[in-house]
Amino acid sequence: xxxxPGGAGTNHFGGFHIQAGPLSDQDVARVxxxxxxxxxxxxxxxxxxxxxxxxxxxxxxxSGVESLVAKSHAGAQGMNEAALAExxxxxxxxxxxxxxxxxxxxxxxxxxxxxxxxxxxxxxITFTEPYEGAPGCVHGGFIASAFDEVLGVAxxxxxxxxxxANLTVDYRSPTPLLRELVFRGWCEKVEGRxxxxxxxxxxxxxxxAESSGLFISMRPELFERLLAMRNSNQ
Amino acid sequence: xxxxPGGAGTNHFGGFHIQAGPLSDQDVARVxxxxxxxxxxxxxxxxxxxxxxxxxxxxxxxSGVESLVAKSHAGAQGMNEAALAExxxxxxxxxxxxxxxxxxxxxxxxxxxxxxxxxxxxxxITFTEPYEGAPGCVHGGFIASAFDEVLGVAxxxxxxxxxxANLTVDYRSPTPLLRELVFRGWCEKVEGRxxxxxxxxxxxxxxxAESSGLFISMRPELFERLLAMRNSNQ
Numbered sequence: 001x002x003x004x005p006g007g008a009g010t011n012h013f014g015g016f017h018i019q020a021g022p023l024s025d026q027d028v029a030r031v032x033x034x035x036x037x038x039x040x041x042x043x044x045x046x047x048x049x050x051x052x053x054x055x056x057x058x059x060x061x062x063s064g065v066e067s068l069v070a071k072s073h074a075g076a077q078g079m080n081e082a083a084l085a086e087x088x089x090x091x092x093x094x095x096x097x098x099x100x101x102x103x104x105x106x107x108x109x110x111x112x113x114x115x116x117x118x119x120x121x122x123x124x125i126t127f128t129e130p131y132e133g134a135p136g137c138v139h140g141g142f143i144a145s146a147f148d149e150v151l152g153v154a155x156x157x158x159x160x161x162x163x164x165a166n167l168t169v170d171y172r173s174p175t176p177l178l179r180e181l182v183f184r185g186w187c188e189k190v191e192g193r194x195x196x197x198x199x200x201x202x203x204x205x206x207x208x209a210e211s212s213g214l215f216i217s218m219r220p221e222l223f224e225r226l227l228a229m230r231n232s233n234q
Numbered sequence: 235x236x237x238x239p240g241g242a243g244t245n246h247f248g249g250f251h252i253q254a255g256p257l258s259d260q261d262v263a264r265v266x267x268x269x270x271x272x273x274x275x276x277x278x279x280x281x282x283x284x285x286x287x288x289x290x291x292x293x294x295x296x297s298g299v300e301s302l303v304a305k306s307h308a309g310a311q312g313m314n315e316a317a318l319a320e321x322x323x324x325x326x327x328x329x330x331x332x333x334x335x336x337x338x339x340x341x342x343x344x345x346x347x348x349x350x351x352x353x354x355x356x357x358x359i360t361f362t363e364p365y366e367g368a369p370g371c372v373h374g375g376f377i378a379s380a381f382d383e384v385l386g387v388a389x390x391x392x393x394x395x396x397x398x399a400n401l402t403v404d405y406r407s408p409t410p411l412l413r414e415l416v417f418r419g420w421c422e423k424v425e426g427r428x429x430x431x432x433x434x435x436x437x438x439x440x441x442x443a444e445s446s447g448l449f450i451s452m453r454p455e456l457f458e459r460l461l462a463m464r465n466s467n468q
Binding site: 025026028029030032033034036037039040041043044045046047048049050051053054055056057058060061062063064065067068069071072073094095096097101102103104130131132133134135136137139140141142144145146147148149152163164165166167168169170171174176177218223226227229230 | 270281283297303338378383399401
């Protein structure tokens, strides 16, 4: 695929599977702040600090939030073509699963091993304590989230990127926190606008979960409708 | 169900579907800090502050993290029976989907409408910008996470709580950010240790997604094995 993300007449999701290019200096600063927030989230869960100590930290964070709220938020005023192109370029960096900028994301680190009809991707992730479900295990819902993203990148790398129509996850074995996990995802077949994908999750040699995903490649008019809906929401 | 969470010989997940009781004063302070972190995450995504301004906030947050890291973390040293009971009591409050204490969670607010074989639950949530997938839409992976939790609470309310074996989500219509969404989940049938559940996600009258989940009620020895694995991870 050589099309430019966000270019006129192209599929606006065209760049989805391409790793974000070099981040802008501003985005690098966002990642630095996001990493501190990740550390803070682990502390909130695990600290035994006193109430007064926790409230001191709360006040520190609140003053930081207030200083940012008072500053510019041009991106929130609706998206023009340039903003859309910029956004497409940094789509991955803002994802709640892959995004280094987004503290909701661990994040998962993903590599496209092969493009085209047999597209294959691999993702690596070490979930921390805030993602715990059963004791010591990754929350099953976040395993599903990661599969959605891994299979989404795989189907995007097939050349006809779209949106998830069905996601199925079979949980085979408890998935440990604080251990490196490996997700694999690949395209199985393409039928018209339907892209069929499958994936696995391993910890070492242990198969922890399997998944299949059906994606429907997106018509340009749907993308326009979503953008209109997005702007009317603001 | 009247059993005490964490009591000897009981299913340790027994209290899963019961809303967390009144939080301790320390946990209330955690929620206050978590709410500031939620506001900060939205700012990281949307701010157009300068690099220097973002780094000032990064340094503020870092000083807060450092002050907490230097303090007590008794809970992280392994779990004794009392810690387990305390933890069970606040299981929901720490969940990455439902947990008011956990900034990864929006959170989803859930109510058990009926217990027993026909257990039914309802969850309400308004996803914010950090949970965006396609433009203006909730990331499909986080819809799956929420279903895992909603169906998990429903199966738990059936009286034989366990772990997810299969989760299937069918996406029917784009799901908007910044709008209140309603999840419903219910138990369809119980066959031995297998609990079959189904659920829906609506925005107003629009069906956005449907889900089914198979749960396997947990044997006490599995819970013990998970706890051992958890402790060996620390």
